[in-house]
Amino acid sequence: MPAAKSTRGDIAIVGYAQTPSLRDANPSEVQLLVPTVTAAIEMAGIGRREIGFTCAGSCDYLTGGPFAFVSNLEAAGAWPPISESHVEADGAWAMYEAWMRLQEGDIDIALAFGSGKSSPSNPAEVWAQQLDPYYLAPLGVDPVSLAGIQARALLDSGKATEEDFARAVVNSRRNAASNPNAQLRDADASVEALMAQPYFRAPLRKHDCPPISDGAVAVVMARGDRARELCARPAWIRGMDHRIEAHQPGVRDLTSSPSTALAARKAGYDGGPLDVVELCGTFSPQELILLDALGLSLDGDTKVNPSGGALAGNPIMAVGLVRIAEAAARIIDGSANRALAHATGGPLLQQNLVCLLEGE
């Protein structure tokens, strides 16, 4: 295939790496990134200086220092100067920018990474700051409380039951049992045992919420023939798209995710068979909402969150790109041929990104 310009469907993931999702990692965020970025580059089998563009995703509020993201760049090897960018968002959005940059056609390899340590902060306090500063942030309304409101709306709509929430958690815990990078693993998880747990933020129980996690992830993408040289079975990115909804929770239907459905369509997902879907539903009701938006279910032919998903490990700012890396891993190892990965940002699935991956 000639290395033509506008190679939208001709870009593939050829290397990836992640840290385990940890409750409290002692190394600094950059120290988590250094071996992770290096491992992704080594898997791709390239030299560091072959990377034509680098994009990183992180959150200075989470790290707790202005310009913290500048330090993270050191994990890429930024001297002599490299072409790079940063998004104050999940690494999935960094990958989106790097994927766009590759489509210009003048470079063959790009690196994206995402990182975050939630353990030093009180995430409930930090994430109140992503909300509208007039009507919401001063209320101190935290992600778990907002997710509780959403969960109630979903129950009241009749679209799901508390048992359905637990089913999503059981799927996560059991799948995570075979994922060494997952934080919460339980091969014996059962709906009955979970339903016996007390409410944490009713109607949510603690297991319906994500753990507090530290972690990092990196992905190497290559274009066209270069991708084929570097990887026996590249994970081709057939499409990637992200869409956003209104910010105020009160003006949205919290029980559906039209932005996910639209992003999936724009990414080229036609509703056809998928081997794997990796969703970034950080609360169990959100996983159900996302599945519904994609026309999928926990009981269908598509394997849902084989890694355990965000409920099994939630390194914020990395967790979305981890979903893409997990989906890509299954294409590259041949266990899947078509996979869809999802990342989210903002309160209550406000913004959603979908990446459609295929083998040859």
Add this chain to the structure above:
Amino acid sequence: MTETKLEFPYSRTLGPVVGAFLAGLREGKLYGIRGADGRVLTPPLEYDPETGESLGTDMVPVGPGGTVVAWTWVEHPAPKHPLSRPFSFALVKPDGADTPMVAPVDAGSIEKMSTGMKVRPRFKPEPHGLITDLEAWEPV
């Protein structure tokens, strides 16, 4: 263990829409604004959430009563939460409004909470010009 404390002291100018709403709270009044499709949006927004068009500055009085549309229960309030005893974070739709607002409901116990319950606002005796001047909604 190290401790790092970051403080961001913001003085935010409010503009004619948010400013009018928060000023209303000082007087114990609630306002919405008419969206592009005629819906009354509360709290009032400057731009239509669907179309993005400017919604002007004409306030529509709403309330004082309201209805709980969705809710969660906070058994152990955190220091940054608006109430220090167990309460509900809820979506409350003021009478006359078409969209609900995120707000605390001070019901005392989870048993008193239900979707569709009627509530009335309780305002702080000494307003600070913040959304929290609407201290909480209470069961009617």
Add this chain to the structure above:
Amino acid sequence: MTDTAKEHMVMEHLVTLTYHERLTENLNRYADNLLEGRIIGAKCPSCGRVFVPSKGYCSLCVVPTTEADELELPDTGIVTGFTIIAPVNYYGQKKTEPFVYASVLLDGADTTLGGMDITGVAHSDLRSGMRVKAKWKPRGERSVEAMSNRGWGGFGDVVESFEATGEPDADEEAFKEHLF
């Protein structure tokens, strides 16, 4: 529109975020040594550059550094860049008199310590290249509580200042790579 008094058109909102964490292993060793009056850095096993404090990796070679790469440095060095800050009474500023904010390159190090006070010299006589030596606080008064994993290093509160030694200034070659 509803009449809104001008004084009600501004909202005061103080956001406070608190972070608690253990120092990284490399910073923890650095802090322990500072309390003992010793300054340690880490020498990159690849390029040989010496980082003070250790970041746990070399930011140029992107290779990790470990305890085995750490070495003690003298408490003498030179001023690279500096400024005299006339404090403005902004939120959180505790200083009231003009103060020095200097970067110090320790002898044998390849990275500077930032935000150091320089004493023993009039503000008007401060120069890049000036030789300085740490004036340690008495052992019992040294503190590393202000150190954290974030930002660009830090020196805790273990010295009063770096004091001018009166030795001849270093040549520009010694510090020109370390000026902002």
